[in-house]
Amino acid sequence: xxxxxxxxxxxxxxxxxxxxxxxxxxxxxxxxxxxxxxxxxxxxxxxxxxxxxxxxxxxxxxxxxxxxxxxxxxxxxxxxxxxxxxxxxxxxxxxxxxxxxxxxxxxxxxxxxxxxxxxxxxxxxxxxxxxxxxxxxxxxxxxxxxxxxxxxxxxxxxxxxxxxxxxxxxxxxxxxxxxxxxxxxxxxxxxxxxxxxxxxxxxxxxxxxxxxxxxxxxxxxxxxxxxxxxxxxxxxxxxxxxxxxxxxxxxxxxxxxxxxxxxxxxxxxxxxxxxxxxxxxxxxxxxxxxxxxxxxxxxxxxxxxxxxxxxxxxxxxxxxxxxxxxxxxxxxxxxxxxxxxxxxxxxxxxxxxxxxxxxxxxxxxxxxxxxxxxxxxxxxxxxxxxxxxxxxxxxxxxxxxxxxxxxxxxxxxxxxxxxxxxxxxxxxxxxxxxxxxxxxxxxxxxxxxxxxxxxxxxxxxxxxxxxxxxxxxxxxxxxxxxxxxxxxxxxxxx
Amino acid sequence: xxxxxxxxxxxxxxxxxxxxxxxxxxxxxxxxxxxxxxxxxxxxxxxxxxxxxxxxxxxxxxxxxxxxxxxxxxxxxxxxxxxxxxxxxxxxxxxxxxxxxxxxxx
Numbered sequence: 001x002x003x004x005x006x007x008x009x010x011x012x013x014x015x016x017x018x019x020x021x022x023x024x025x026x027x028x029x030x031x032x033x034x035x036x037x038x039x040x041x042x043x044x045x046x047x048x049x050x051x052x053x054x055x056x057x058x059x060x061x062x063x064x065x066x067x068x069x070x071x072x073x074x075x076x077x078x079x080x081x082x083x084x085x086x087x088x089x090x091x092x093x094x095x096x097x098x099x100x101x102x103x104x105x106x107x108x109x110x111x112x113x114x115x116x117x118x119x120x121x122x123x124x125x126x127x128x129x130x131x132x133x134x135x136x137x138x139x140x141x142x143x144x145x146x147x148x149x150x151x152x153x154x155x156x157x158x159x160x161x162x163x164x165x166x167x168x169x170x171x172x173x174x175x176x177x178x179x180x181x182x183x184x185x186x187x188x189x190x191x192x193x194x195x196x197x198x199x200x201x202x203x204x205x206x207x208x209x210x211x212x213x214x215x216x217x218x219x220x221x222x223x224x225x226x227x228x229x230x231x232x233x234x235x236x237x238x239x240x241x242x243x244x245x246x247x248x249x250x251x252x253x254x255x256x257x258x259x260x261x262x263x264x265x266x267x268x269x270x271x272x273x274x275x276x277x278x279x280x281x282x283x284x285x286x287x288x289x290x291x292x293x294x295x296x297x298x299x300x301x302x303x304x305x306x307x308x309x310x311x312x313x314x315x316x317x318x319x320x321x322x323x324x325x326x327x328x329x330x331x332x333x334x335x336x337x338x339x340x341x342x343x344x345x346x347x348x349x350x351x352x353x354x355x356x357x358x359x360x361x362x363x364x365x366x367x368x369x370x371x372x373x374x375x376x377x378x379x380x381x382x383x384x385x386x387x388x389x390x391x392x393x394x395x396x397x398x399x400x401x402x403x404x405x406x407x408x409x410x411x412x413x414x415x416x417x418x419x420x421x422x423x424x425x426x427x428x429x430x431x432x433x434x435x436x437x438x439x440x441x442x443x444x445x446x447x448x449x450x451x452x453x454x455x456x457x458x459x460x461x462x463x464x465x466x467x468x469x470x471x472x473x474x475x476x477x478x479x480x481x482x483x484x485x486x487x488x489x490x491x492x493x494x
Numbered sequence: 495x496x497x498x499x500x501x502x503x504x505x506x507x508x509x510x511x512x513x514x515x516x517x518x519x520x521x522x523x524x525x526x527x528x529x530x531x532x533x534x535x536x537x538x539x540x541x542x543x544x545x546x547x548x549x550x551x552x553x554x555x556x557x558x559x560x561x562x563x564x565x566x567x568x569x570x571x572x573x574x575x576x577x578x579x580x581x582x583x584x585x586x587x588x589x590x591x592x593x594x595x596x597x598x599x600x
Binding site: 120123124127130131134135138143146147149150153154157158161164165168171172177467468472 | 498502511514515518521522525528529532535558559562565566569570572573576577580581583584587593596597
């Protein structure tokens, strides 16, 4: 076990060292990213075989340790796979010179976030994730990305400052920064840390920066953002939940609220990437519900959402009404369909095992609510499917036909979709017989709901809650809600 | 705490991006002060070992939060620097840098 420590520290540092190399030797860039991804996949497989439940200490006092339990495995696997897919997708056309460097820094930082077991390492790693994500979002060719990148980093900085205030309170009461010592914390500490992390994870009101940012960023980067960067917030939040029982119940409510809000907002979108981004808000809400299963859920969501975004990057038009009427060529539609089905929990795909883990760990009635939410997710993706009577409306929409419509989706999405199909076999998640029936019902209900929403809410737009001021207010409101809920739980009147 | 609160109000109320950015910097300063406060529980002397044996090590400030907050200061500085670079680019689009102009676009 002690021999493992240098290996792991070396693996954590590897992407950062290779990033440095890539900056010096740009020609090697993409190969170094490949090396980083493969190293992470290897470590993930190692962890799958032989997880270490006890934290591996780096220093004894103060306690700094690496936690390599089963919890971390899903995240590391997701990190390796998604980064690899984005790498393959942008192999021949990186957006700017530093893409490879930044991808490796992001990769290494996310690995660190997932494995860290103390509050300050998490802070540093999350800031590193934020900075590299910020730099990746900026697309010099599209000035529109400047504003959302600015907004993203500003909100991220604020969120982490809130988190730091919470950490300071925690240190004041417990004298340590290690998460394992955070079982009984003053209310303010837990609430503030949670709110900061929730914002990075993109849930509830604090996460409303997410839809615009993920929608406007270049598609490959959106894949990274929605698939991986949100896990940088979700993973530490899960660890915090595991040590702090009161927080877990509060986040149950917050997660469900976020899931519902995300689905509702996604149903009324007209642009494909915004729909996907709101779906991320919703799915991340679900991730919060069961901390023990967060790794698998994030893995399933990250792979599926990454595939969807990568396909979106190759489409001609992102307008949903155009996509419904011919703008979605089969080469892109098939991987998208498989990914979407996985998100809804279709058997034989990774999402099924993930949702199953979620439902198994929740008591009734919450597990029923989650299954109902799957209907909502299907409804969201039903926005892409024209219903049989819509052919008349198609005449008014100009057809999108061009040479680029026949382009394939690219290697990235196919890799991810293959993972979606093969990982369940590897992880041995056999579907039960009734699963297909239940899934068919869910699909039918969801399609009806989605078509119904489209028909009924044809021109209605929800109030715009994503303005900057609303985001800041969202922080305050969430902090109040979380604080009051925690107080109620401790006082016994909740 | 007052620093932090005024920083938050600044971020909310100010309409120009540069002022919002500086308000976040104010919050950051407040957080740094909070950490120094918690480090001062064990003493007020800077935690540097002196050569003379009668150094009052029992009254030294706790060095652990100091290390943490140094990291936070450096990170905060680099984030502010990056944001300022971006502000220059943004100023070419809307020279007044008012947030309402940026949010008016869909």
